[in-house]
Amino acid sequence: xAPLMVINMTVKRTxxxxxxxxxxxxxxxxxxxxxxxPNISLPVRALSNIKFDEKNKLIILGDKMSQRTYMNIAxxxxxxxxxxxxxxxxxxxxxxxxxxxxxxxxxxxxxRTIPGTTENTFEEQSESDPIIEDLExxxxxxxxxxxxxxxxxxxxxGPIVIEEPKFGSETDCMKLGASGFGIPSICxxxxxxxxxxxxxxxxxxxxxxxxxxxxEDRFWKNHNCIVITGKGQPDRGTRRMINRLNAxxxxxxxxxxxxxxxxxxxYSVIKQGSINLSFVSDRLGTPEARFIGLTTQxxxxxxxxxxxxxxxxEGDKKRAAEMxxxxxFRPKEWHHEINHMLKVGHKLELEALSxxxxxxxxxxxxxxxxxxxxxxx
Amino acid sequence: xAPLMVINMTVKRTxxxxxxxxxxxxxxxxxxxxxxxPNISLPVRALSNIKFDEKNKLIILGDKMSQRTYMNIAxxxxxxxxxxxxxxxxxxxxxxxxxxxxxxxxxxxxxRTIPGTTENTFEEQSESDPIIEDLExxxxxxxxxxxxxxxxxxxxxGPIVIEEPKFGSETDCMKLGASGFGIPSICxxxxxxxxxxxxxxxxxxxxxxxxxxxxEDRFWKNHNCIVITGKGQPDRGTRRMINRLNAxxxxxxxxxxxxxxxxxxxYSVIKQGSINLSFVSDRLGTPEARFIGLTTQxxxxxxxxxxxxxxxxEGDKKRAAEMxxxxxFRPKEWHHEINHMLKVGHKLELEALSxxxxxxxxxxxxxxxxxxxxxxx
Numbered sequence: 120x121a122p123l124m125v126i127n128m129t130v131k132r133t134x135x136x137x138x139x140x141x142x143x144x145x146x147x148x149x150x151x152x153x154x155x156x157p158n159i160s161l162p163v164r165a166l167s168n169i170k171f172d173e174k175n176k177l178i179i180l181g182d183k184m185s186q187r188t189y190m191n192i193a194x195x196x197x198x199x200x201x202x203x204x205x206x207x208x209x210x211x212x213x214x215x216x217x218x219x220x221x222x223x224x225x226x227x228x229x230x231r232t233i234p235g236t237t238e239n240t241f242e243e244q245s246e247s248d249p250i251i252e253d254l255e256x257x258x259x260x261x262x263x264x265x266x267x268x269x270x271x272x273x274x275x276x277g278p279i280v281i282e283e284p285k286f287g288s289e290t291d292c293m294k295l296g297a298s299g300f301g302i303p304s305i306c307x308x309x310x311x312x313x314x315x316x317x318x319x320x321x322x323x324x325x326x327x328x329x330x331x332x333x334x335e336d337r338f339w340k341n342h343n344c345i346v347i348t349g350k351g352q353p354d355r356g357t358r359r360m361i362n363r364l365n366a367x368x369x370x371x372x373x374x375x376x377x378x379x380x381x382x383x384x385x386y387s388v389i390k391q392g393s394i395n396l397s398f399v400s401d402r403l404g405t406p407e408a409r410f411i412g413l414t415t416q417x418x419x420x421x422x423x424x425x426x427x428x429x430x431x432x433e434g435d436k437k438r439a440a441e442m443x444x445x446x447x448f449r450p451k452e453w454h455h456e457i458n459h460m461l462k463v464g465h466k467l468e469l470e471a472l473s474x475x476x477x478x479x480x481x482x483x484x485x486x487x488x489x490x491x492x493x494x495x496x
Numbered sequence: 497x498a499p500l501m502v503i504n505m506t507v508k509r510t511x512x513x514x515x516x517x518x519x520x521x522x523x524x525x526x527x528x529x530x531x532x533x534p535n536i537s538l539p540v541r542a543l544s545n546i547k548f549d550e551k552n553k554l555i556i557l558g559d560k561m562s563q564r565t566y567m568n569i570a571x572x573x574x575x576x577x578x579x580x581x582x583x584x585x586x587x588x589x590x591x592x593x594x595x596x597x598x599x600x601x602x603x604x605x606x607x608r609t610i611p612g613t614t615e616n617t618f619e620e621q622s623e624s625d626p627i628i629e630d631l632e633x634x635x636x637x638x639x640x641x642x643x644x645x646x647x648x649x650x651x652x653x654g655p656i657v658i659e660e661p662k663f664g665s666e667t668d669c670m671k672l673g674a675s676g677f678g679i680p681s682i683c684x685x686x687x688x689x690x691x692x693x694x695x696x697x698x699x700x701x702x703x704x705x706x707x708x709x710x711x712e713d714r715f716w717k718n719h720n721c722i723v724i725t726g727k728g729q730p731d732r733g734t735r736r737m738i739n740r741l742n743a744x745x746x747x748x749x750x751x752x753x754x755x756x757x758x759x760x761x762x763y764s765v766i767k768q769g770s771i772n773l774s775f776v777s778d779r780l781g782t783p784e785a786r787f788i789g790l791t792t793q794x795x796x797x798x799x800x801x802x803x804x805x806x807x808x809x810e811g812d813k814k815r816a817a818e819m820x821x822x823x824x825f826r827p828k829e830w831h832h833e834i835n836h837m838l839k840v841g842h843k844l845e846l847e848a849l850s851x852x853x854x855x856x857x858x859x860x861x862x863x864x865x866x867x868x869x870x871x872x873x
Contacts (some may be wrong), residue, residue, distance in 0.1 A: 121691065153547055194566025214854075218712075218854070219712065220850070221705035221708060221709070221847075222855055223705050223847050224705060224709070224847050224850045224854070225862075226847070227804055227847040227848055227850045228850045228851060228854065229844070229849055230803065230804055230851070231801065231803050231804075231851070232803040239803060251555070268708065270704040270705060270708075270727070271674065271675045271704065271708070274648075274678065283673035283674060285673075285674075286672065286673045286674060287587070287671075287673055288671050288673040290673060292673070294664070294666075295663065295667070295676075295686075296660035296662075296663045296665040296667060296680065296688075297660060297662075297663060297680035297682070297688075298648045298673070298677070298680055299672075299679070300679065301651065301675025301676065301678055302675070303673065303674035303675055304672070304674070304708075310674075311673075311674075326601050327647040328598035328601060328647060331598060331645065331647075331648070331681075331726050332597070332601070335596065340818070346533070350647070375534075419699040422660070423606065426525075426607065426608050426609040426616060427604055427607055427608075430517070441645075468599075468602050468604070470601050471604055471854065473597070473601045473604045474604055474605060474606045474607070475603065475609070477588075477595070477597055477601070491507075
């Protein structure tokens with residue numbers, strides 16, 4: 120990918136999502152009354168309309184717009200679907216303040232056979248999910264404000280108190296058991312309040328098994344930190360939590376992943392957002408995040424046995440070459456690491472540290488990295 | 497599959513897992529001292545050695561044994577792996593009482609290149625996982641007692657207080673937020689204590705999105721029950737929790753899945769255990785569980801729109817035909833349902849109920865099924 124155009128980010132969002140949906144409906148109705156071809160403006164959510172905001176260090180959506188019109192055979196179906204999703208979200212927002220539904224439920228609610236035809240409104244959930252994202256981008260709102268959620272995924276533990284007024288709950292995340300606090304899919308300030316913390320930093324780990332080891336070893340207590348896992352690529356709720364811990368509570372964020380292209384990609388999504396969800400990077404991205412490890416350079420640095428490294432396959436090599444071209448992997452430290460990986464020809468997973476001994480990660484690796492501030496940018 | 501041999505179940509387990517490992521080691525050592533070919537006896541964990549215990553209504557392991565010997569070129573590698581896993585588990589059990597590790601970690605700990613060769617002890621985690629199960633079965637113990645865990649998966653909410661002494665935590669599962677209580681992967685009485693409950697029954701739902709709807713609608717409060725999800729096929733921790741809620745607290749268990757062969761299979765695994773883990777069916781199975789729905793017969797019964805049903809594919813039809821032959825789907829009500837599915841040629845997912853309206857499942861479907869005791873056995 121060529122270097123991206125540089126712009127400043129000013130993301131303004133609607134204050135009243137329901138009103139915006141009503142306005143969208145009125146607009147379409149107005150066009151119909153004037154016997155015009157009904158038309159909805161949508162931001163282009165594609166590589167061609169992505170920018171890297173140098174000031175805020177986030178991947179953001181540009182200002183190219185596309186038109187979705189009813190009287191265009193290539194658009195008609197999506198036009199109908201967009202209005203159906205909008206209408207259902209308005210209904211959700213009207214029912215009671217506290218009603219949310221899952222994006223899978225929404226698909227089922229809206230799936231029906233169009234009377235007098237054999238055609239269905241939606242065939243697969245993969246048809247309705249992007250329409251939801253279209254609507255978010257078009258209305259300058261968030262899925263959460265449309266009262267939609269996905270499955271819960273991430274967990275955290277550590278010195279923080281979290282309140283969920285809707286459920287009348289207040290959770291002291293130092294008093295939890297093996298599973299910690301499940302980070303809700305909707306993690307906005309009105310439903311999930313970060314009441315107080317005494318933590319010094321946030322450690323995000325890619326893998327649940329490592330998170331469990333850190334929880335069992337009371338790493339969060341000994342190092343006074345909040346430990347989070349997204350269980351692989353973090354979902355939106357977990358990324359929003361990381362963003363808020365950094366933005367609201369001013370906590371430094373360190374990310375720990377496998378030393379492979381997938382781990383580095385997870386870090387980059389946590390840090391500067393993703394291409395697909397570029398319109399919410401300001402909410403989901405955490406530009407101040409730092410990469411604590413693993414790196415392929417750690418193998419020598421920490422004397423990790425060679426036999427737990429994994430040989431790169433062709434996919435790894437191809438992806439690594441791509442990443443060298445990404446604007447957000449341009450810092451020389453990242454070029455050095457990715458080139459080093461390609462040179463030595465191997466990757467390694469976090470669990471590889473267990474080959475040293477079972478508590479090596481909590482007693483040696485992490486404390487040393489944090490003490491020396493041995494981070495990648 | 498032909499009807500299975502009927503026997504009575506008497507599963508005896510070792511009281512001291514560490515001692516059993518030491519005995520296994522001493523046994524092998526004794527054989528070596530006598531210059532015998534070292535040999536370990538293992539139960540055969542295959543379809544040929546599975547029985548359906550008619551008295552206890554569980555799938556259980558028979559008494560066929562196989563020998564894993566060192567001086568047999570087909571066994572040597574697995575023999576070595578078995579002793580390596582046993583030795584590492586003994587180390588885990590010796591370190592401190594509270595040390596557990598993940599089955600993925602164990603793989604990494606044990607993976608190494610055998611000196612003087614280019615051969616690795618283990619190549620993939622899929623090599624070490626079955627060895628762990630072999631060892632469990634051979635020692636008549638449980639993975640949990642070997643201090644091994646997998647990733648945490650299931651959630652519950654409702655009127656129950658759960659204590660985890662190891663973490664110094666006590667959780668009132670009525671005071672939780674959107675994510676509920678994450679059921680630990682190790683859910684044994686010494687680490688997860690079911691302190692008290694006022695619930696009338698347990699509702700197990702296949703899907704997280706449905707569980708979230710039930711939590712949001714306070715279904716557990718209005719119907720005084722514990723609501724659990726395994727997020728698909730429940731893991732061992734969740735199945736053990738269901739088993740214990742039934743066995744220890746005498747709570748009836750109702751299971752809610754999609755109306756498809758996968759949903760019915762999930763129910764059967766919760767109820768009578770699985771072939772692969774037949775040696776722990778007494779711990780993981782809940783023979784008293786009842787199937788609350790969905791069924792393909794519900795489409796007419798609850799006037800569910802036809803267009804949210806999904807056409808059966810060839811895989812569905814083949815699997816349904818197989819299930820008709822399983823001993824544990826022999827009750828006439830199940831034959832009737834499976835044949836009905838094949839006749840109407842469609843399946844449906846839980847979210848299909850949302851097509852009626854968003855709260856249909858909590859306000860109409862479940863209350864009516866429970867009131868009428870409209871269950872499959």
